[in-house]
Amino acid sequence: MRTVDLRSDTKSLPSPEMRRAIAKAELGDDDSGEDPTVNRLEAMAAKMLGKEAALLVSSGTQGNLVSILAETNRGDHILLGDQTHIYLGEGGGVAQIAGVSLYPLKNTDDGLFSLDEMKATLHAGEYGWPKATLVCIENTQNLVGGKVVTPEMMRQAGEIARSYNLPVHLDGARLFNAAVYLRVPVAELVKDVDSVTFCLSKGLACPVGSIVCGSKKMVDEARKWRKLLGSSMRQAGIIAAAGVVALEHMVDRLAEDHQNAYRLARGLASIPGVEIDPEGVQTNLVFCKIAGAPGNELSQRFAERGVKFYHMGQQRFRLVTYYGITSEDIDYALEGIEAVVRKQGR
Numbered sequence: 001m002r003t004v005d006l007r008s009d010t011k012s013l014p015s016p017e018m019r020r021a022i023a024k025a026e027l028g029d030d031d032s033g034e035d036p037t038v039n040r041l042e043a044m045a046a047k048m049l050g051k052e053a054a055l056l057v058s059s060g061t062q063g064n065l066v067s068i069l070a071e072t073n074r075g076d077h078i079l080l081g082d083q084t085h086i087y088l089g090e091g092g093g094v095a096q097i098a099g100v101s102l103y104p105l106k107n108t109d110d111g112l113f114s115l116d117e118m119k120a121t122l123h124a125g126e127y128g129w130p131k132a133t134l135v136c137i138e139n140t141q142n143l144v145g146g147k148v149v150t151p152e153m154m155r156q157a158g159e160i161a162r163s164y165n166l167p168v169h170l171d172g173a174r175l176f177n178a179a180v181y182l183r184v185p186v187a188e189l190v191k192d193v194d195s196v197t198f199c200l201s202k203g204l205a206c207p208v209g210s211i212v213c214g215s216k217k218m219v220d221e222a223r224k225w226r227k228l229l230g231s232s233m234r235q236a237g238i239i240a241a242a243g244v245v246a247l248e249h250m251v252d253r254l255a256e257d258h259q260n261a262y263r264l265a266r267g268l269a270s271i272p273g274v275e276i277d278p279e280g281v282q283t284n285l286v287f288c289k290i291a292g293a294p295g296n297e298l299s300q301r302f303a304e305r306g307v308k309f310y311h312m313g314q315q316r317f318r319l320v321t322y323y324g325i326t327s328e329d330i331d332y333a334l335e336g337i338e339a340v341v342r343k344q345g346r
Contacts, residue, residue, distance in 0.1 A: 001306050002306050002332065003306045003307075003308065004306060004307050004308070004325070004329045004330075004332055004333045004336075005308045006264075006307065006308060006309040006319040006320055006321065006325070006333060007308050007309055007310050007320065008202075008310070008320050008322075009174075009202040009203050009257075009284060009320050009321070009322035009323075010201060010202055011322065012201075012202070012203070012205040012322040012323045012324055013205065013207075013323075013324055014205055014206060014207050014242050015205060015245065015249075015250070015323070017245050017249065018205070018206065018207075018241070018242040018245045018246070021241040021242060021244065021245050022238050022241045022242055024241075025037045025237040025238050025240070025241035026237060027235040027237040027238065028235065028237065029234050029235065030056070030232070030233050030234060030235070030236040030237070031227075031232040031233065031234055035234075035235060035236055035237045035240070036237065037236075037237030037238075037240040037241050037244065038056050038233075038236050038237055038239075038240040040240070040244060041054075041056060041211070041240040041243045041244050041247070042054040042055060042056060042211070042240075044244065044247050045198075045211045045213055045243075045247065046213055048186055048187065048247060049186055049187050049190050049196060049198075049213045050187035050190065050191060051190070051196070051213040051214055051215070052214070052215050052216040052219070053213070053214065053215065053216040053218075053219035053220070054211050054212065054213045054219065055211065055212040055213075055219050055222050055223055055226065056209060056210075056211060056233070056236060056239065056240055056243070057197075057209070057210050057211070057212055057226060057231065058208065058209065058210070058231055058233075059199075059201075059208075059209075059210055060085075060171070060173045060197055060198075060199045060210045061089075061090045061091070061093065062210070062226070062229070062231060063197030063198075063210040063211070063212045064085075064086050064090065064094070064136075064169070064171050064197050065090070065093050065094060065097060065098065065225075065229075066212060066222040066223075066225040066226050066229070067169050067195045067197060067212055067214070067218075067222055068086075068094055068098050068100065068134065068136075068169065069097070069098050069221075069222070069225040070195070070214075070218050070219075070221035070222040070225060071133070071134050071167050071169065071194070071195065071218065072098060072100050072133050072134050073133070074098070074099035074100065075099060075100070075101075075130060075131070076100045076101075076130060076131050076132070076133040076134070077100065077101050077102075077103055077129070077130035077131055077132040077133065078094070078100050078101070078102050078103065078132075078133070078134045078135070078136055079103050079105055079118060079121060079122070079132060079134070079135045079136070080102060080103070080104060080105065080113075080135070080136035080137070080138075081104065081105055081106075081107035081112070081113045081136075081137070081138060081141070082104035082105065082106055082107055082113075083107040083141065083142075083143040083144055084107070084136065084138040084141070084142075084143075084171065085138060085142060085171055085173065086102075086136055086138070086171055087102055087104055088143070097229075100130075100133075100134075101130050103121060103132075105117050105118055105121065107141065107143075107144050108144075109144065109147070110144075110147060110149070110153065111138075111139065111140065111141035111144050111145075111147030111148060111149045111153075112137065112141070112149050112153050112157065115156055115157060115160060118135070118157070118160055119160055122160070122164050122166075132164070132166060133166060133167075134166060134167055134168075134169060135157065135161045135166055135167075135168045135169070136168075136169045136170075136171060137149060137154065137157060137168060137169075137170050137171070137193070138170075138171040138172075138173075139154070139170060139171075139172055139174075139175060139178050139189065140173075140174045140175075140177055140178045140181075140282070140283050140285070142173075142174075142285065143312075145280055145281070145282075145285065145287050146174075146177075146261075146281070146282060146283045146284065146285025146286075146287070147282060148177075148178040148181050148182060148282050148283065149178065149189075150182065151182070151184060151188050151189055151191075151192075154170075154189060154190075154191075154192045154193065155192050157192070158192030158193065159192075167193075167194035167195065168192065168193040168194055168195075169193065169194065169195045169196070169197075170190060170193040170195070170196040170197070171197055172189075172190065172196045172197060172198040173197070173198065173199045173202060173210075174198075174199070174202055174203060174283065174284070174285075175189065175190070175196065175198040176198065176203060176204065176251050176254055177203050177254050177257070177258070177283040177284055178283065179251075180251065180252065180254045180255055180258065180283075181258060181282050181283050186251075190213070194214055194215065194218065195212065195213065195214035195215075195218055195222075196212070196213050196214065197210055197211070197212050197213075198210060198211055198213075200242070200243045200246055202322070203250075203254050203257060203284060203322055203323070204243075204246035204247075204250045204251070205246065205250055205322070205323040205324075206239075206242040206243055206246050207239070207242060208239055209239045209240070209242075209243055211243070250323070253323065254283075254284070257283075257284040257321040257322055257323070257325070258282070258283055258284055258321075260284075260321040260325060260326075260327060260329075260330050261281050261283065261284045261285065261286050261319075261320075261321045262278060262281050263327060263330050264286050264319060264321065264330045264333065264334065265277075265278035265281040265286050265288075266278045267330065267331075267334040268286070268288050268334070268337065271334075271337065271338045271341055271342075272341070272342075273290060273291045273292060273341045273342075273344075274288055274289070274290050274291075274337075274341060275288060275289040275290075275291070276288035276289070284320055284321045284322060285318060285319075285320055286318070286319040286320070286321070287312070287316060287317070287318050287319075288316070288317055288319070289314075289315045289316050289317070290315055290317060290341060291315060292315075292341065292344045293344055295311035295312075295313070295314060295315055295316070295317070296311055298311070298315075298317075298340070298344075299311045299317075301340045301344070302336065302337060302340055305336035305337075305339060305340055306332070306336055307332075307333045307336040307337055319333075
């Protein structure tokens with residue numbers, strides 16, 4: 001049976017060009033800074049984002065962790081959205097390993113959080129409060145519907161943070177989706193942050209890896225933490241080769257994923273029993289509510305019809321488009337979803 005897997009863009013597979021690049025990659029010992037392909041990727045990433053330096057890490061979770069370790073001390077305090085990946089996911093590593101406390105600000109529908117609440121929280125920090133030392137933002141904001149945080153919103157949050165001498169870290173797992181949606185250079189989106197992590201292995205379709213960018217001092221410190229975590233790599237050019245191809249050829253292609261996501265959202269809106277606002281879909285993440293049987297049971301029924309996507313709790317579901325998902329796949333998925341929803345409606 002045909003299967004269309006819309007669970008996550010982490011399910012993307014590398015392009016033929018990536019596979020060829022991996023096979024012929026020039027290699028060296030990255031732990032000693034001697035892998036030419038890694039060095040090329042890190043230089044490309046730093047230049048694209050307008051930062052001094054970059055570091056290849058194994059995942060976005062690790063990228064966020066080494067960034068936070070580089071910018072905080074144990075017992076410090078981080079401000080971040082209450083729907084962010086750093087707060088809700090990542091194994092609680094920031095608390096376990098970095099030893100910092102997390103102060104959640106309520107994420108707003110635009111993907112950021114209340115700047116007034118941010119200012120009030122920073123102003124309240126007095127004797128007995130942990131020392132606030134970092135602000136973390138997520139762009140695109142996953143659980144708020146894949147929403148894009150605009151350059152102006154990033155600027156405003158950055159100005160407040162700087163007024164308290166706080167650096168800003170950006171979890172930019174899907175940063176390039178945001179840049180493509182806004183039609184702005186990715187450097188424009190990150191000019192007001194001090195550090196940023198972006199994933200190679202989601203929309204950019206690499207098999208593994210993420211990149212940390214920031215000042216040379218910050219990246220040097222993050223590199224030390226990567227080593228301490230047992231994550232220094234040797235001939236990592238086999239990973240970096242795919243990343244080079246991604247930055248050269250896969251960024252503009254993200255617009256196709258956004259088009260397919262909107263096509264999917266419009267199709268879902270036409271199915272009785274599915275609640276969704278297609279105009280709220282900005283990038284490659286589609287969220288909807290489906291009435292009827294319990295969510296886990298519905299997920300199983302959809303999978304039996306050859307359509308996989310995640311149940312997010314209660315009756316909310318997430319569907320994600322990515323490299324390898326075609327418009328024909330979207331039509332097939334919609335047929336399967338409609339068949340299940342209509343059957344349970346009867």
